[in-house]
Amino acid sequence: xxxxxxxxxxxxxxxxxxxxxxxxxxxxxxxxxxxxxxxxxxxxxxxxxxxxxxxxxxxxxxxxxxxxxxxxxxxxxxxxxxxxxxxxxxxxxxxxxxxxxxxxxxxxxxxxxxxxxxxxxxxxxxxxxxxxxxxxxxxxxxxxxxxxxxxxxxxxxxxxxx
Amino acid sequence: xxxxxxxxxxxxxxxxxxxxxxxxxxxxxxxxxxxxxxxxxxxxxxxxxxxxxxxxxxxxxxxxxxxxxxxxxxxxxxxxxxxxxxxxxxxxxxxxxxxxxxxxxxxxxxxxxxxxxxxxxxxxxxxxxxxxxxxxxxxxxxxxxxxxxxxxxxxxxxxxxx
Amino acid sequence: xxxxxxxxxxxxxxxxxxxxxxxxxxxxxxxxxxxxxxxxxxxxxxxxxxxxxxxxxxxxxxxxxxxxxxxxxxxxxxxxxxxxxxxxxxxxxxxxxxxxxxxxxxxxxxxxxxxxxxxxxxxxxxxxxxxxxxxxxxxxxxxxxxxxxxxxxxxxxxxxxx
Amino acid sequence: xxxxxxxxxxxxxxxxxxxxxxxxxxxxxxxxxxxxxxxxxxxxxxxxxxxxxxxxxxxxxxxxxxxxxxxxxxxxxxxxxxxxxxxxxxxxxxxxxxxxxxxxxxxxxxxxxxxxxxxxxxxxxxxxxxxxxxxxxxxxxxxxxxxxxxxxxxxxxxxxxx
Numbered sequence: 001x002x003x004x005x006x007x008x009x010x011x012x013x014x015x016x017x018x019x020x021x022x023x024x025x026x027x028x029x030x031x032x033x034x035x036x037x038x039x040x041x042x043x044x045x046x047x048x049x050x051x052x053x054x055x056x057x058x059x060x061x062x063x064x065x066x067x068x069x070x071x072x073x074x075x076x077x078x079x080x081x082x083x084x085x086x087x088x089x090x091x092x093x094x095x096x097x098x099x100x101x102x103x104x105x106x107x108x109x110x111x112x113x114x115x116x117x118x119x120x121x122x123x124x125x126x127x128x129x130x131x132x133x134x135x136x137x138x139x140x141x142x143x144x145x146x147x148x149x150x151x152x153x154x155x156x157x158x159x160x161x162x
Numbered sequence: 163x164x165x166x167x168x169x170x171x172x173x174x175x176x177x178x179x180x181x182x183x184x185x186x187x188x189x190x191x192x193x194x195x196x197x198x199x200x201x202x203x204x205x206x207x208x209x210x211x212x213x214x215x216x217x218x219x220x221x222x223x224x225x226x227x228x229x230x231x232x233x234x235x236x237x238x239x240x241x242x243x244x245x246x247x248x249x250x251x252x253x254x255x256x257x258x259x260x261x262x263x264x265x266x267x268x269x270x271x272x273x274x275x276x277x278x279x280x281x282x283x284x285x286x287x288x289x290x291x292x293x294x295x296x297x298x299x300x301x302x303x304x305x306x307x308x309x310x311x312x313x314x315x316x317x318x319x320x321x322x323x324x
Numbered sequence: 325x326x327x328x329x330x331x332x333x334x335x336x337x338x339x340x341x342x343x344x345x346x347x348x349x350x351x352x353x354x355x356x357x358x359x360x361x362x363x364x365x366x367x368x369x370x371x372x373x374x375x376x377x378x379x380x381x382x383x384x385x386x387x388x389x390x391x392x393x394x395x396x397x398x399x400x401x402x403x404x405x406x407x408x409x410x411x412x413x414x415x416x417x418x419x420x421x422x423x424x425x426x427x428x429x430x431x432x433x434x435x436x437x438x439x440x441x442x443x444x445x446x447x448x449x450x451x452x453x454x455x456x457x458x459x460x461x462x463x464x465x466x467x468x469x470x471x472x473x474x475x476x477x478x479x480x481x482x483x484x485x486x
Numbered sequence: 487x488x489x490x491x492x493x494x495x496x497x498x499x500x501x502x503x504x505x506x507x508x509x510x511x512x513x514x515x516x517x518x519x520x521x522x523x524x525x526x527x528x529x530x531x532x533x534x535x536x537x538x539x540x541x542x543x544x545x546x547x548x549x550x551x552x553x554x555x556x557x558x559x560x561x562x563x564x565x566x567x568x569x570x571x572x573x574x575x576x577x578x579x580x581x582x583x584x585x586x587x588x589x590x591x592x593x594x595x596x597x598x599x600x601x602x603x604x605x606x607x608x609x610x611x612x613x614x615x616x617x618x619x620x621x622x623x624x625x626x627x628x629x630x631x632x633x634x635x636x637x638x639x640x641x642x643x644x645x646x647x648x
Binding site: 173176178180181183185214269270271273274275276315316318 | 497500502504505507509538593594595597598599600639640642
């Protein structure tokens with residue numbers, strides 16, 4: 001059972017540009033993170049985009065959905081900026097009914113050394129292997145159904161709606 | 163649903179003693195690791211022992227089993243040295259039939275900065291929330307049933323028996 | 325021989341705000357960095373300001389100079405953003421003729437885990453102990469006289485003028 | 487002015503073998519550490535041995551001394567285990583009268599992420615550029631003349647004899 005990993009950017013993959021002091025995207029660190037975790041699950045990683053999720057358009061979300069539909073894998077992890085994870089999950093839920101899709105991300109860039117990304121990726125890969133068909137967000141050690149989650153932006157954490 | 167975490171030592175919690183150049187145990191880093199992962203799952207951490215799993219006796223394994231039986235929690239994560247995880251899982255399986263118990267550990271001490279521990283703990287906490295009653299080992303991004311796993315000591319990774 | 329350390333901000337002390345994704349200043353990490361380096365040199369650390377050096381005004385530079393003049397210590401290290409180190413060194417050189425002052429900084433924030441800050445602070449403290457009276461910049465493992473240095477902004481490194 | 491760096495092993499370059507849980511030497515990390523520090527000083531790195539300094543013999547010390555004598559560089563940094571730095575410095579002082587040689591090391595392996603090695607190397611490179619001819623130990627942010635230093639093994643730090 002191979003797991004598909006779609007990379008879309010987000011804090012997870014941000015880096016610090018030491019020449020101008022700004023954060024930017026270069027390449028994804030997913031392979032490096034999986035190697036650090038000594039992961040031996042068969043995965044296939046594909047970068048769909050490298051953007052801040054606040055800049056993600058409806059078009060981008062449809063691109064993600066189309067890719068989820070077209071690949072043969074039935075278990076998919078998506079790395080994504082945390083700010084609009086719920087919007088993307090909602091688009092996916094409206095179009096995909098037969099796959100287990102887990103969206104995850106990070107509050108701190110992986111490259112900054114004290115990131116939650118390694119923990120989140122470990123949990124997302126575990127959830128995608130064990131949860132039934134559906135669209136989920138995995139953050140803060142928990143999983144949330146796509147229609148029962150929001151990001152509390154003051155606390156920087158995900159909570160259920162009810 | 164609170165998750166019980168039992169700490170038994172292992173590479174996970176080893177530290178470097180800069181005065182004599184040896185590895186040793188001081189305190190567990192579990193709370194620190196969970197904070198780094200921004201975990202918001204209710205957990206209760208209890209240190210049962212702080213030992214290298216090669217030094218774990220039958221008596222120690224019975225102590226772990228008794229603790230698993232006595233606590234009210236039905237979902238338990240155990241941090242453990244990797245060398246004898248399978249032996250402990252076997253003892254637990256013989257005595258406990260009504261709980262989900264996931265044993266995890268690390269190949270590199272958490273304090274050494276490039277540890278697989280954060281990834282493994284993320285996956286173990288996810289597996290314990292989603293797997294049915296049973297005794298499991300969570301390593302290398304996967305979960306293994308207690309009776310279908312061994313550590314390949316040449317590669318330093320866990321594989322199924324068949 | 326106590327060394328005075330004046331903190332003015334700069335990349336050295338920047339942190340990542342995980343709630344809004346921006347870099348900001350909270351407190352200086354100087355004590356933490358010195359502890360990590362197992363430094364046993366007597367130092368006295370004082371934060372004069374916590375700003376990006378591109379925002380440093382003539383007034384700020386005079387504040388730094390006045391502080392350098394007023395303290396009894398004859399050996400002073402200043403942590404500073406790299407972009408305008410040379411301007412500050414020039415102001416100090418015009419006002420101070422009897423102290424050894426070494427300005428240093430970092431290209432990567434200390435908190436990001438792969439910073440040059442620890443290396444630079446080690447070299448700045450060594451240079452201030454051994455160089456004669458004068459105003460210097462310590463970066464890239466070297467020291468530069470205040471009137472023979474510029475930052476090559478394309479490469480992010482300091483070079484002599486001639 | 488090129489600086490010669492001789493690598494002899496010591497805690498600086500120790501790594502953790504995740505298969506057997508022991509510390510060992512593979513390759514030196516000097517180039518990596520200098521890159522992290524954005525060092526631009528011309529250096530030439532040569533590994534003479536990779537050993538724990540408690541295992542260093544008179545023969546090994548003579549090898550180090552011979553190499554110091556034979557190279558054209560007049561400024562030399564030696565990375566070395568901390569336990570017998572003083573013995574090596576004494577051998578060098580008896581044979582070499584015309585070079586500046588700075589011996590440094592680390593209490594924590596560089597690979598463990600929270601090492602003093604980066605700080606120490608920064609200070610050693612600065613001291614070797616600025617100190618007069620002589621044999622020195624650079625640790626704890628300070629430099630020590632070879633004949634006025636000992637390691638306080640209880641505290642893990644270097645102090646003067648008087």
